Ligand SMILES: [Zn+2]
């Protein structure tokens with residue numbers, strides 16, 4: 001038995017891992033690297049012989065886990081795909097949107113590799129998708145290996161997966177959050193001892209502020225919104241369409257209900273609307289808080305049509321929750337920022353991760369008066385609005401992951417989905433906590449023996 005990362009480089013990028021169980025070959029996730037373009041954004045699938053995979057498991061629908069699924073499926077025409085019902089609905093929407101984005105990049109940036117797949121291929125792919133419920137064990141093909149999904153608390157439909165085979169217990173966390181979010185409930189992972197733990201380490205390099213709690217973070221958010229609206233400014237929340245948008249909309253709704261923020265129009269735009277429709281449709285079929293609440297039905301949002309995305313006009317005393325979260329060029333949040341950042345009445349509120357090199361990353365590290373390049377094809381703009389950052393992460397803090405690893409005390413811990421400083425922290429702490437365990441920072445391509 002062995003494990004092999006199919007990523008091309010270290011860090012969080014195109015997540016995809018081969019789990020070779022002797023009689024069964026399983027690929028965990030089929031991501032696409034959001035920081036790379038063309039072939040470089042794909043995992044190195046050539047490392048796995050053509051048509052040799054029995055099953056593909058998708059832990060959740062973020063593109064760094066599902067973005068290249070049709071490409072992998074084409075190479076393994078006999079493989080079935082296992083995912084939760086919610087993950088299937090959301091992945092379908094994400095992949096169709098990805099076809100549109102790739103087609104646009106082919107036209108505007110001349111990247112001729114794009115699109116990697118077509119709308120028709122995404123539609124047809126679903127014929128071999130098996131929707132599996134959390135907690136119900138399943139098998140693949142002839143093998144008697146048992147697979148079981150566990151709620152991962154990261155976004156709707158996200159799971160970790162336990163593999164039981166030849167007396168061994170192997171667990172893959174996917175992306176995980178152990179704390180409750182506004183909608184998602186914290187992860188419910190297996191607690192019995194493991195032989196191998198494959199663990200995400202996203203926040204391994206981050207120390208959380210002393211005295212943090214999600215409630216005080218919501219109050220900081222409310223305070224910024226109150227003071228901005230009081231001076232007749234507007235609030236821009238650049239936000240990931242999938243997961244984070246629905247969490248923050250629910251948070252805004254609760255703050256509004258409790259009279260902690262004043263009534264003001266809320267605009268959403270970009271891919272968010274489509275994702276929120278699916279969140280609402282499946283609300284009572286997944287484990288979450290506020291199961292009877294339908295965001296679009298009950299929040300009276302103003303929805304910027306995607307076809308008319310250039311028409312989102314600035315108005316005072318308004319909340320704009322627009323994707324993308326990193327304010328990538330050509331997205332709704334990026335275009336809108338041109339008429340927003342130079343107004344000192346306004347505030348821009350960051351509620352999630354942004355790569356330091358992205359436009360959102362540049363704004364976060366800038367000072368008032370600095371020139372910001374939002375799009376290299378357009379003139380830079382001066383930053384005069386307030387900038388605030390919040391911790392509403394969908395990823396576990398490192399101490400929670402460390403505690404989980406201690407609880408299940410595996411013989412091997414494979415560190416994935418993290419940067420070098422994240423790996424370094426976990427290697428140091430876990431080798432102290434669990435001196436008999438082997439702690440391995442997984443390198444691209446390296447085969448790790450699981451026997
Ligand atoms: Zn994720």
Ligand SMILES: [Zn+2]
Pocket residue numbers: 015062064065175417
């Ligand atoms: Zn991820």
